[in-house]
Amino acid sequence: MTIPIEYYLILSAFMFVVGVTGVLTRRNAIIVFMSVELMLNSANLTLVSFSSYMGNSVGQLFVFFVMTVAAAEAAVGLAIIIALFRNKLTVNIDEINILKW
Amino acid sequence: MSLELIIFIVFASVAAVSSILMITRSNPVISALFLVLNFAALAGLYLLLNAQFIAVAQVIVYAGAIMVLFLFVIMLLKPEKEKFFSSHPKIKIFAIVITALVFIQLAFMIFISRPTPAANPAVAASVNAGTIEQIGKELYTNYILPFEAAGYLLLAATIGALVLAKKKFE
Known part of the structure; x- marks a missing residue:
């Protein structure tokens, strides 16, 4: 534990920013979804590093729950993408605009 | 340079590079595989942070279950090349500028203002916590x-x- 915690935090911030860039620039719904997973993982890294540097396991419990929610989100989200693909035959999020006015 | 720092640099650079490659590849299958690599590198970082249970859960749940689900769906919905999807280059530049600003802000917060006075690593406690x-x-x-x-x-x-x-x- 000789590494300063700032290194972990900066890596986590970098991964979060890359995930945001992916969500904003990509047009494939599945890749947008994977970028969201990347952002969840960067938040997990922050939680684990603080938990470990403070010697307290509550942060790791939070990561456990985040993983549960991410699994549920992936299952439901991919089912939604399959249902959308069945209706519109595309995963391009520019063409999926039935909720736009 | 201690061994711990070398291991950290290896895992961190793998995680950072694979995350960038993930959002730049046009083939969704390759992007999913880079995301798996990123998750594996994160599991290594969790081990370095003495979080053994989370590292194992990361490999099993994320790299195992969730990414297999993603790959299944990508294979089901034929991996079409995204080049055919029209995308405005202006949006790309705007997104990169905005996120670079946010990153600089976060880096400033982390390095300059030093919000972590409580982070004095107690190795025994952190091994016990994980x-x-x-x-x-x-x-x-x-x-x-x-x-x-x-x-x-x-x-x-x-x-x-x-x-x-x-x-x-x-």
Whole structure:
């Protein structure tokens, strides 16, 4: 534990920013979804590093729950993408605009 | 340069590079595989942080279960090249500028303002905090209600996914 915690935090911030860039620039719904997973993982890294540097396991419990929610989100989200693909035959999020006015 | 720092640099650079490659590849299958590599590097970082249980759960749940689900869906929905999707280059430049600003802000917050006076690494305490024994004790005593709620959430997600992916809505 000789590494300063700032290194972990900066890596986590970098991964979060890359995930945001992916969500904003990509047009494939599945890749947008994977970028969201990347952002969840960067938040997990922050939680684990603080938990470990403070010697307290509550942060790791939070990561456990985040993983549960991410699994549920992936299952439901991919089912939604399959249902959308069945209706519109595309995963391009520019063409999926039935909720736009 | 200590061994710990070298291992950290290796895992961190793998994680950072694979995350960038993930959002730049046009083939979704390759992007999913880079995301798996990123998750594996993160599991290594969790081990470096003495979080053994989370590292194992990361490999099993994320790299195992969730990414297999993603790959299944990508294969089902034929991996079309995204080059054919029209995308405005202006949006790309705008997004990169905005996120670079946010990153600089975060880096400023982390390095200059030093918000972590409590982070004096107590190695014995942190090794103890990461064991499956300690996490299980917390999970089944203080956090039993969120644990049960997580079970219900997974049940609801399973039923929801089945209903959504069913062939027809009657």
